[in-house]
Amino acid sequence: MLDLSIAAARAALRAREFSAAELTQAHLAAIAALNPRLNAYITVTPEHAQAQAKAADAALARGEHGALTGIPIAIKDLFCTAGVRTTAASRILDPFVPPYESTVSANLRRDGAVMLGKANLDEFAMGSSNMTSAYGPVANPWSRRGDNRPLVPGGSSGGSAAAVAARIAMGATGTDTGGSIRQPASFCGVAGIKPTYGRCSRWGIVAFASSLDQAGPFARTVEDCAILLGSMAGHDAKDSTSADVPVPDFAAACARGVAGLRIGVPQEYRSDGMAPEIEALWQQGIAWLRDAGAEIVDVSLPHTKYALATYYIVAPAEASSNLARYDGVRFGLRTDGEDLVALYENTRAAGFGAEVRRRIMIGTYVLSAGYYDAYYLRAQKLRALILRDFTEAFRTCDALLTPTAPSAAFGQGEKMDDPVTMYLNDVFTVPANLAGIPGLSVPAGLDGQGLPLGLQILGRPFDEETVFAVGATLERAAGFDARPAVCAGA
Amino acid sequence: MSLDPATVRRIARLARIRVTEEEVPRLQAELNGILGWIEQLNAVDVEGVAPLTGGAQMALKMREDAVTDGGIREAILANAPDRAGDYFAVPKVVE
CATH class of the missing domain: 3.90.1300.10 (Amidase signature (AS) domain)
Structure with missing residues (x-):
């Protein structure tokens, strides 16, 4: 069962x-x-x-x-x-x-x-x-x-x-x-x-x-x-x-x-350090789809290598804003302090784990006065270029095939x-x-x-x-x- | 650009997260590691590119500006760490 x-x-x-x-x-x-x-x-x-x-x-x-x-x-x-x-x-x-x-x-x-x-x-x-x-x-x-x-x-x-x-x-x-x-x-x-x-x-x-x-x-x-x-x-x-x-x-x-579908294989996902087994499985997947009647086409997503760094600006920025609500006042954990600011700071220090605190701080920094354009605005522009890559690729194929994870x-x-x-x-x-x-x-x-x-x-x-x-x-x-x-x- | 200890303390204050003096060096190293890795984005020419602000590739749907919910005071206060009558309670703010 x-x-x-x-x-x-x-x-x-x-x-x-x-x-x-x-x-x-x-x-x-x-x-x-x-x-x-x-x-x-x-x-x-x-x-x-x-x-x-x-x-x-x-x-x-x-x-x-x-x-x-x-x-x-x-x-x-x-x-x-x-x-x-x-x-x-x-x-x-x-x-x-x-x-x-x-x-x-x-x-x-x-x-x-x-x-x-x-x-x-x-x-x-x-x-x-x-x-x-x-x-x-x-x-x-x-x-x-x-x-x-x-x-x-x-x-x-x-x-x-x-x-x-x-x-x-x-x-x-x-x-x-x-x-x-x-x-x-x-x-x-x-x-x-x-x-x-x-x-x-x-x-x-x-x-x-x-x-x-x-x-x-x-x-x-x-x-x-x-x-x-x-x-x-x-x-x-x-x-x-x-x-x-x-x-x-x-x-x-x-x-x-998949008969008649065009499947794109993005060359930029082929990293030098990729485990041979993952590369082999990817090739096997390509062969399976070809055997099932799909046409395989090479495509290019030139800004792929910048996606991760872009993400680690955009996601922490949004997180620092979203997680501002956890202040110990309306719901959730409260750790008292001598005044309201101390209550906020103590609550958030006690309530958030190390990775969450790190991301909130990165997000706070990239959104702060004087750094917004250099980090956040630049990341949003990179994001536009990454979307454009996909839009271009989907002109010549119906779907893309890649490994899910590098290991x-x-x-x-x-x-x-x-x-x-x-x-x-x-x-x-x-x-x-x-x-x-x-x-x-x-x-x-x-x-x-x-x-x-x-x-x-x-x-x-x-x-x-x-x-x-x-x-x-x-x-x-x-x-x-x-x-x-x-x-x-x- | 590299963060100095004073900047780490300033960010923590802006984020309303208490950071002890002993935590500053480790945080400084971690944040600088992340920011240093992010510097690679400076290699891209983004001149004239319009920023993409959201994930939704469509116009957001409008809805009528009308009250659709309310009268749920107890549900809202049920999770309050401290309350005074029908209010959230906090330490004294105004002397």
């Missing part, structure tokens, strides 16, 4: 082969067994899950079949959930219980999904390893062959990716500001998509960098991601940047195939010596956030140590359908069926 895809579980629930209560109970038992090792969930919500499963069984008995009726999922602990503590993996939100529900999680609930709990993440979604969580690191369910030292699941949505990989959730929500869905998907051997900026409402999601943040799903198949995204997406009057465009049938697009999962505690080394994880994923275009990571193979590697498909704005069509084709060709070392189910 735990191994099923969402599509298969949905069919089995509708056929009454098992009940939503049984499916939820099996997941809760698996969480109880595995979460102490993985730390994928910050908060498990068994009472909520059981009540929602019971309601799902009642709906199924009435013949009401929502897109996700009875499907148990994890919600990244960055989405506000009414009456359920929402921490953003930060001490500063430790006592925070939202009185409202984020639009995306409300949409999933509307369609019958069962929330198992709140998934762990890097603090305020700032990180690429889940090591910055105030609730402790997440262990990747995968480990190197013959070596059981714990690896990171990637980040920031590390708990979501680990939960789906270990079969302690059928799907999960994530958010992706610079790669926070796609990189952990690659590290954990699952599929994950960051849709076009504006496809999902950001209302009720704890804000990191508002012009880059976008919600998206994780699942073990591309089709399951399409089913989840279909529920999550849609215009919301409460987020003026959510797009008022129709939500297509993403799941149907998975069966389209497989690394060990807990590695790459911690200086912040920039960690930032380099996002080199292939950040450009899509800056340009606002959709990106999907699909598990495509294992490296020599038995760790999963993902390939990334990038598409035109609001053309997730082509991205899903390419992703599903790669998935069929790759036939990825390896299982992690720590895994519930058969």
